[in-house]
Amino acid sequence: MITFDRVSKRHGERLVLDSISWRMDEGECVVFLGHSGAGKTTILRLISHETQPTEGTVTVGTFASGRLPRRHRALLRRTLGVVYEDFRLLHDRSVFENVALPVRVAGRFANEEVIPRAMFALEEVGLQDKHHAYPHELSAGERQKAAIARAIVNRPAVILADEPTGALEKKSAREVLDLLKRIHAEGAALLLVTTRAEVAEALPARVLYLDDGKLVGSDPAAAPGAGAPGAGEDPAGPEVAGDAGSRAATVP
DSSP: OEEEEEEEEEETTEEEEEEEEEEEOTTOEEEEEOOTTSSHHHHHHHHTTSSOOSEEEEEETTEESSOOOHHHHHHHHHTEEEEOTTOOOOTTSOHHHHHHHHHHHHTOSOHHHHHHHHHHHHHHTTOGGGTTOOGGGSOHHHHHHHHHHHHHTTOOSEEEEESTTTTOOHHHHHHHHHHHHHHHHTTOEEEEEESBHHHHHTSSOEEEEEETTEEEEEEOOOOTTTTOOOTTOOTTOOBOOSOGGGSOSOOO
């Protein structure tokens, strides 16, 4: 489904990703774990075609990196739902309007289908009673749930989540992770990047360790429910230390 083949990315003189190769299969759950600045967000931007590799090839389904026509970029992005740490909701629009926007932009559905699709997504995240509210009227956890509803409203094959619990307190972080686990269990592939080991441990994920733009190791996917933090542990912290290079260097 997603393949990186010896991908490098430079920003000016800085090498952000250094010849990384990995793949993600349909319906899989993968977490990239690494310190801030390790290159995790760049991986998501390469997948969504927001930027291009300096070297190597990124393949998402039938789409390979390179200059895609606008129509093909739109088709690619329909297969992806993106969840951001800072939510990226439109503050002058209601929760419903934020969630409905991707349906309208896709242009694949009649107007009468927009409302039920958006409301179903809000029901999935438990915000159906807040559909008239505006983002500033929601808690941080509710804003992230609204962002997840927006990400899933078009039924994407892959959910990309960029530090989705980073701005949340403990209870909201747990709720968001439980929600992402349920969405994954219903069939969507989930690719999450984080600095926090507890987030990776809370998911039935294959974990890839990224350190200064290099893949330095991996752990196999946990069994469902395995590795979840105990009652006294916080899935929103602490951040992973910059010692990932001590792990094995072979990454499947």
